[in-house]
Amino acid sequence: MCEQQQTEGQDAGAATAGAERDGPHxxxxxxxxxxxxxxxxxxxxxxxxxxxxxxxxAMLSESPEPDAEEWAIHDYEGFEGAEISEYAGFDQVCDLAAFIGEHGELAGKLVAHFCGDIGEARAAMEDYAGEYKSLEDFAYELTEQSGTKVPDDLANYIDYEAIGRDIALNGDVFTIETGFEEVHVFWAR
Incomplete structure (x- = not known):
C-alpha cells in the first residue's frame, strides 16, 4: 500500500518507505x-x-494545488499495532513513538489494548508482572514467590493452568501476547 502512495514532492526513497526506515514514520x-x-x-x-x-x-509548500494548508496522516509504519488517527497531533504521535522506542512491540500492543490511550498504557507498565511462557508459568511462579511450600506428594496434583486461567478470569491480571510463548502479564487496576 505504501508504494502506491508515491507522488511528486516525496523524499528520495519513499517508494520503499517501510523497508528502509528504522523506527516509526x-x-x-x-x-x-x-x-x-x-x-x-x-x-x-x-x-x-x-x-x-x-x-x-515544506511538503505543503510544494503542493501542486495553490494555498495548500491542510494535511492528514494517511499511513504509518513502525507503531507495533497501535493505531494513529489521520488527524492525530504530532505531539501525540511523537509521545507514542517514544513509548514504543522504550518498550518495543509490547508498548504498541498495550496502547491498542487500551484503545489508543497512552496514559493508561503507561500506567499499566507500572503494574507489569513480567513475561512468561503461559499463565500457567505465571501461576506457578506466583505460588513459589508466596512462600507456600507444596509438599512433593501433592505437587503433581496442582493445576497451575487452571489457577492462571482463574486469575485472569477474575480480573486480577490481563495479558498481552507478543509471540509464541511470549505472554506479558499485567496486574489489573
Missing amino acids: IYVACLASYNAGILHGRWIDVTDPEEIRERVT
Missing part, C-alpha cells in the same frame, strides 16, 4: 491535492514535533 498527505484527485505527500520519520511540522510545511 508517518505518511502525511496534502488534503488540497487529495481532494483534487492528486496524491501528494511525504513519508516523515517521527523524531520531534517541531521537525515534523517543518517537514509538513
Whole structure:
C-alpha cells in the first residue's frame, strides 16, 4: 500500500518507505491535492514535533494545488499495532513513538489494548508482572514467590493452568501476547 502512495514532492526513497526506515514514520498527505484527485505527500520519520511540522510545511509548500494548508496522516509504519488517527497531533504521535522506542512491540500492543490511550498504557507498565511462557508459568511462579511450600506428594496434583486461567478470569491480571510463548502479564487496576 505504501508504494502506491508515491507522488511528486516525496523524499528520495519513499517508494520503499517501510523497508528502509528504522523506527516509526508517518505518511502525511496534502488534503488540497487529495481532494483534487492528486496524491501528494511525504513519508516523515517521527523524531520531534517541531521537525515534523517543518517537514509538513515544506511538503505543503510544494503542493501542486495553490494555498495548500491542510494535511492528514494517511499511513504509518513502525507503531507495533497501535493505531494513529489521520488527524492525530504530532505531539501525540511523537509521545507514542517514544513509548514504543522504550518498550518495543509490547508498548504498541498495550496502547491498542487500551484503545489508543497512552496514559493508561503507561500506567499499566507500572503494574507489569513480567513475561512468561503461559499463565500457567505465571501461576506457578506466583505460588513459589508466596512462600507456600507444596509438599512433593501433592505437587503433581496442582493445576497451575487452571489457577492462571482463574486469575485472569477474575480480573486480577490481563495479558498481552507478543509471540509464541511470549505472554506479558499485567496486574489489573
